[in-house]
Amino acid sequence: MPPGVLTKLNRNGIQCIASVTLLQRFPYHLNHHTIPTMDHNRPTVGGVTAEVLKAVVSQALLGKFTAVFPKLFKCQWKTYEGQKKFYANFSTDCTDSNSNNMSRKFCVGGNWKMNGDQKSIAEIAKTLSSAALDPNTEVVIGCPAIYLMYARNLLPCELGLAGQNAYKVAKGAFTGEISPAMLKDIGADWVILGHSERRAIFGESDALIAEKAEHALAEGLKVIACIGETLEEREAGKTNEVVARQMCAYAQKIKDWKNVVVAYEPVWAIGTGKTATPDQAQEVHAFLRQWLSDNISKEVSASLRIQYGGSVTAANAKELAKKPDIDGFLVGGASLKPEFVDIINARQ
Numbered sequence: 001m002p003p004g005v006l007t008k009l010n011r012n013g014i015q016c017i018a019s020v021t022l023l024q025r026f027p028y029h030l031n032h033h034t035i036p037t038m039d040h041n042r043p044t045v046g047g048v049t050a051e052v053l054k055a056v057v058s059q060a061l062l063g064k065f066t067a068v069f070p071k072l073f074k075c076q077w078k079t080y081e082g083q084k085k086f087y088a089n090f091s092t093d094c095t096d097s098n099s100n101n102m103s104r105k106f107c108v109g110g111n112w113k114m115n116g117d118q119k120s121i122a123e124i125a126k127t128l129s130s131a132a133l134d135p136n137t138e139v140v141i142g143c144p145a146i147y148l149m150y151a152r153n154l155l156p157c158e159l160g161l162a163g164q165n166a167y168k169v170a171k172g173a174f175t176g177e178i179s180p181a182m183l184k185d186i187g188a189d190w191v192i193l194g195h196s197e198r199r200a201i202f203g204e205s206d207a208l209i210a211e212k213a214e215h216a217l218a219e220g221l222k223v224i225a226c227i228g229e230t231l232e233e234r235e236a237g238k239t240n241e242v243v244a245r246q247m248c249a250y251a252q253k254i255k256d257w258k259n260v261v262v263a264y265e266p267v268w269a270i271g272t273g274k275t276a277t278p279d280q281a282q283e284v285h286a287f288l289r290q291w292l293s294d295n296i297s298k299e300v301s302a303s304l305r306i307q308y309g310g311s312v313t314a315a316n317a318k319e320l321a322k323k324p325d326i327d328g329f330l331v332g333g334a335s336l337k338p339e340f341v342d343i344i345n346a347r348q
């Protein structure tokens with residue numbers, strides 16, 4: 001059964017879309033009903049379109065479900081307390097513990113790296129402002145620090161803005177560094193940390209990156225936490241071991257994962273034109289999901305978004321986006337081009 005499905009309950013003219021969680025919870029509701037695939041082009045709340053969620057909840061609050069599912073609701077719905085309890089469970093199911101990927105908002109980051117000038121940034125901003133961007137995709141632009149304020153003024157306000165690095169303390173004698181407090185001060189709301197270029201070229205360790213993440217989160221920034229194995233590590237069969245080690249370091253310092261997105265970026269695929277195949281990427285994403293479940297919690301495993309990064313283009317984004325554990329992309333080269341719009345809209 002596809003994630004996020006629709007069932008039409010024609011009795012009483014009530015229409016209801018049930019998420020997979022609801023299906024698992026009350027599977028017998030759906031017997032004998034036609035179940036078409038949910039319209040993923042509509043904005044969703046916890047994997048259910050907002051209109052339908054509203055309808056379901058308002059019907060539920062009106063007690064009309066009792067008429068539709070008499071057996072199930074008979075006891076729960078006799079009292080107002082019972083209704084409130086059901087409503088509370090319903091909300092929790094839809095937002096927190098749904099383990100299918102439609103419940104995690106697709107998130108696409110553009111990592112401009114050390115590229116761009118005022119002219120080209122104005123052009124990119126114009127392209128993004130005039131395009132129809134999927135409202136179900138969260139977009140974050142990782143801009144060189146010196147242009148952050150300039151980009152903030154030109155980019156559509158619903159797009160997030162990220163620094164590409166930030167130090168682990170708020171201020172002090174750290175020549176050349178910027179702090180999360182400074183990023184926040186000029187209107188950035190995200191920071192990309194632990195990118196493989198920071199690790200390999202600037203010698204950043206797992207431990208330092210985790211400290212940076214801890215401090216950025218404490219300062220109220222959202223964090224794109226990058227991980228990924230090198231070609232040698234992959235060829236030596238150490239991919240899982242390496243990404244688990246990198247995740248372990250983050251987990252030592254991150255206690256609340258709500259404002260974290262993990263970007264899995266195999267180093268051999270970054271800037272090389274050599275994308276991981278959708279199956280290769282999915283395999284590692286699924287491993288990470290399991291790792292989170294075993295080492296953090298089932299809730300974090302179900303809700304944490306894991307982006308894929310490494311030579312994502314308009315040509316390969318759609319296939320990658322179909323994989324159940326790929327919740328978005330971190331895009332380098334292609335984020336500087338108009339095709340970034342198609343990558344943002346890969347789920348459409």
Ligand code: PGA
Pocket residue numbers: 111265269270271272273309310311312330331332333334
């Ligand atoms: P790429 O870079 O898309 O140019 O491969 C990805 C990244 O480094 O985040």
